[in-house]
Amino acid sequence: MEPFRVHILGCGSALPTLRHYASSQIVEIREKMFMVDCGEGTQMQLRRSRLRFTKINHVFISHLHGDHCFGLLGMLSTFGMLGRVAPLHIYATAEMEPVFRSQIDLFCQNLGYDVMFHPVDTSRSEVIYEDRSLTVSTIPLLHRVPCCGFLFREKPTLPxxxxxxxxxxxxxxxxxxxxxxxxxxxxxxxxxxxxxxxxxPADPVRSYAYCSDTRYMPGLHRLLRGVTMLYHESTYGDDNQARAVKYFHSTATEAARVARDAGVKKLIIGHFSARYEDEKILLEEARCEFSNTFLAEEMAVFNV
Amino acid sequence: MEPFRVHILGCGSALPTLRHYASSQIVEIREKMFMVDCGEGTQMQLRRSRLRFTKINHVFISHLHGDHCFGLLGMLSTFGMLGRVAPLHIYATAEMEPVFRSQIDLFCQNLGYDVMFHPVDTSRSEVIYEDRSLTVSTIPLLHRVPCCGFLFREKPTLPxxxxxxxxxxxxxxxxxxxxxxxxxxxxxxxxxxxxxxxxxPADPVRSYAYCSDTRYMPGLHRLLRGVTMLYHESTYGDDNQARAVKYFHSTATEAARVARDAGVKKLIIGHFSARYEDEKILLEEARCEFSNTFLAEEMAVFNV
Known part of the structure; x- marks a missing residue:
């Protein structure tokens, strides 16, 4: 089967630590690479990963919190210095373009390629990207600011x-x-x-859902039915259940409930709070609800 | 004598590499800590350095190129999350405030402290900060955009x-x-x-000059007379002399000439181009002109 993998560049939450970078990952499908979120330091992590910068043409930003987009400008600037000419497409809420456009104008003069912003409506699920072999749809999430996840789904192939x-x-x-x-x-x-x-028979259709950041949504599984691999934020453990509610985040247990209810094959948890020096406790809690759970980690690669 | 040290957080140039972060350093004088430049990843490096975040009240930005200021917003945001209440003073050219203010408004709502911008005129040398024990003055430099260095000078003490x-x-x-x-x-x-x-006799007055980024300025030494320690950019070696001129950067040899002509005690070179996998060649070239030269390196600490 063609490669369909997720490369974790960063899986920490808002406060950077010595162990985790802010959110970013690369979804590699066949010959294409899609970036999801772009926290500070993403371009350094990208370099460390040795993935090919030039293959990234689409960047999906879940929401406008710094730990999900502060790395974008530096990456755009670096792409320019490396001689990029292919347009780069950014998918994010409409308020992103003006604030980034003014920065691009100030800091990235003479950029040799176009940056195209595609406004995303986070309130409903819709296809925002499509090509011959896959679609990307939004997944409405529940956070302190408008926020959505992204569902990458292969198109059915012939036998x-x-x-x-x-x-x-x-x-x-x-x-x-x-x-x-x-x-x-x-x-x-x-x-x-x-x-x-x-x-x-044709290869089974594979799909990957990225859900970060969100408060626990008991009905979310309905949008994730049949998903092969789910990345769901698990900022906290059960010890911080109240904090999860207050800040619109999820616990590991809640992430696992979504995975279980949706019947996904594999769950990756990430977006860890800086307060956990070891996320094993989160893994154990999640596995009580859904055994096929794994911890995200910088530079880890998960096959969908 | 009271401590007067420079902590290197990043000494790479525009393209980040696996070896160097973008420009940033902490000037520690007595109990105070001043930040000079704040490239992407500075807050991670700051954490790695284990220096106390809360002691930083003044940030000096040499110029508005991304590798000197893309880390600022993330750091401001983190300071807010860590409960900072003390105002933070930013010294930079006047065009910085509007573009950063709109980002602060969007990304750092409910920041619990004030961010005060102090416009800096990069075309002349003037005192922009002063307290009981030291002054900070600008050093006009020659770059593609308005740019200045900073001179930290102790005030004379009593016998x-x-x-x-x-x-x-x-x-x-x-x-x-x-x-x-x-x-x-x-x-x-x-x-x-x-x-x-x-x-x-009183302790001798110590001083530290930060000069990055700049084309070689044969007359710069006049502003640096008697400086104890000089950090001067050395983006290139002699092999890229033409490139240095074209992009308004300096070679290691030129940095050393400035140090020699100014009669400084110690020279630190940094802002290395990504093309050098090993900067020893830069060090050797500089030492031909000025023997007491050292290579900057992430996490290195230099006593003034």
Missing amino acids: HIRRDMLDVYDIPVSQINNIKSGMDWTTPDGDVIPNSRLTL | HIRRDMLDVYDIPVSQINNIKSGMDWTTPDGDVIPNSRLTL
């Missing part, structure tokens, strides 16, 4: 052709696309070979 | 009193300040004890 059967029935290559599309094959003798004999 | 002489001549404590100010002492018998016998 695989069975090369051995092509040989057996001497089927010409020109017919492959027809067969992939479901056609049976009729031999010169008039025998009909059913399509199911000529193909293997 | 030290010789405690042993107080005992010998039975001088009351109430007379110490008079004697420190130069008065002789007359014994009850009418003998005059000259001041020079009662005191030791």
